[in-house]
Amino acid sequence: MENQSWVPCSAKPANAMLRLPLALRVEPYFDESLSSVLMRLVDANGLRSIGALLRDASCVAFGPLVSAEIAELSRVCRIGQSTMRSMCPIEVGGRARGAAFSYAVGHHVIEARHLLVRDRERICPLCLLDGGMMLAAHRLTWMTACPVHAVQLLDVCPQCEKPIMVTRPNMVQCRCGLDFSRISPITCTLEEADNVRYLYQCWCSPETTGSGLSEGLAAAEKLVDCRRAAGAKNGSGTVDRRAVPLNQMRYALGFI
Ligand SMILES: [Zn+2]
Ligand SMILES: [Zn+2]
Incomplete structure (x- = not known):
C-alpha cells in the first residue's frame, strides 16, 4: 500500500497525455464542413477513419461536441481553436432551461431542426x-x-x-x-x-x-x-x- 503513494492522484486519462498532434496539417477552405476537413486530415495522415481520428482526440462520436472535445480536436488536428469552434455545431438552450433547443454554428444560432449534425451526409x-x-x-x-x-x-x-x-x-x-x-x-x-x-x-x-x-x-x-x-x-x-x-x-x- 505504502509503495503506491507516488501515483499522482490528478493524472489525466492516459490517452489525453500521449496523443501526439497529427504530422500533416490541412487548411480549412471557406465554408468547408467539419467532416470534409476531418476526411482530408485522415487522408493526408494515412489514418484509418474519421472514427479513429475522433478517438485520438478523445471525442465520443461525430456530432455536436463539448468544449473540451473541441479543444482536444483542435490540438490533435493542429487547427486553431476559434476556427475549429466555428466548424463545430454546439448545443445551446434545451428543455431544461425552457428555451428552444438550438445549435451555435459559425456565427449563427439556429434551431436544431434546421441542421444535420450527425453522421449522415450530403454531397455535391x-x-x-x-x-x-x-x-x-x-x-x-x-x-x-x-x-x-x-x-x-x-x-x-x-x-x-x-x-x-x-x-x-x-x-x-x-x-x-x-x-x-x-x-x-x-x-x-x-x-x-x-x-x-x-x-x-x-x-x-x-x-x-x-x-x-x-x-x-x-x-x-x-x-x-x-x-x-x-x-x-x-x-x-x-x-x-x-x-x-x-x-x-x-x-x-x-x-x-
Ligand atoms: Zn454505394
Ligand atoms: Zn457543389
Whole structure:
C-alpha cells in the first residue's frame, strides 16, 4: 500500500497525455464542413477513419461536441481553436432551461431542426470533383441542391442505395466502391436553385445582420406550408425533417 503513494492522484486519462498532434496539417477552405476537413486530415495522415481520428482526440462520436472535445480536436488536428469552434455545431438552450433547443454554428444560432449534425451526409459531385470538399451549408436541412453548382445534392448512393455516411472509406468513395466524383450531376430546377442560393446568401451573410438566416429558413418552411395548405393534414413546415430523404424534401418544397 505504502509503495503506491507516488501515483499522482490528478493524472489525466492516459490517452489525453500521449496523443501526439497529427504530422500533416490541412487548411480549412471557406465554408468547408467539419467532416470534409476531418476526411482530408485522415487522408493526408494515412489514418484509418474519421472514427479513429475522433478517438485520438478523445471525442465520443461525430456530432455536436463539448468544449473540451473541441479543444482536444483542435490540438490533435493542429487547427486553431476559434476556427475549429466555428466548424463545430454546439448545443445551446434545451428543455431544461425552457428555451428552444438550438445549435451555435459559425456565427449563427439556429434551431436544431434546421441542421444535420450527425453522421449522415450530403454531397455535391461537382464540389467533390472541383474542390475535393464538402460545404458546411449543405448540412442545412432545407439545402436540397448545391448553391455553388446548382445541381441536386445526394444523400443516398445511387449504386447501393444506402445513406451516405461520414464513416465511408473516403470523401469520394462509397462503401460499395462507387466514386461519387464520377456521378453525372443532376441540374436542379430554377426554383430550387433560387431557393438554395437565397439560403446560402443568408448563411454567408455577415453576423452583424443578425436574423438573416432565420428569415431564410422560415421562408423555406413557408414554401412547405403553402404546398400543404390545399388539404394536407399532418405536419406543418416546422416539423423536424432532418431524417427525411432529399427527394421527399424536394417534393415537400414543390421542386418535383
Ligand atoms: Zn457543389
Ligand atoms: Zn454505394
